[in-house]
Amino acid sequence: MKKTIVLLLAVVLFACQQQNSRPENTLTAPLTAEFVEITTFRLNPGIAEAVFLTTAQQMQRTFLNEQAGFIKRTLTYAADSVWVDIVYWKDQHSAERAMQQAERSAEALPFMEKIDLSSIEMRWTSPKLTTEYE
Secondary structure, three states, X not given: OHHHHHHHHHHHHHHHHHHHOOOOOOEEOOOOOOEEEEEEEOEOOOOXXXXXXXXXXXXXXXXXXXXXXXXXXXEEEOOOOOEEEEEEXXXXXXXXXXXXXXXXXXXXXXXXXXXXXXXXXXXXXOOOOOOEEO
């Protein structure tokens, strides 16, 4: 019994040491999204950034997070007042279905109303290399 406990303790300590000896930024390459939607746009005049971000978060919670095939989203802002919305999807079918639903969605409407529709540029892409640091 004593040998079993000592052996178990040694295994646990070894595992902890191995976990702690990994470099802080370990490079991994998870390729989970088969389809990435990249949309650039400007806001309508008079729309404050804070108001838009609140609306974007609300739309994410009530609409986007509920869509089949949605993986993740990154919303960025450039110095030239252009927003870049990057949405990762399981596949193209999921992205297309979500776009069709967004056109009729009460949850997506407040977000869309704040965007200058004439400024929208959309690209649908397929990832070839994805790297993230843990």
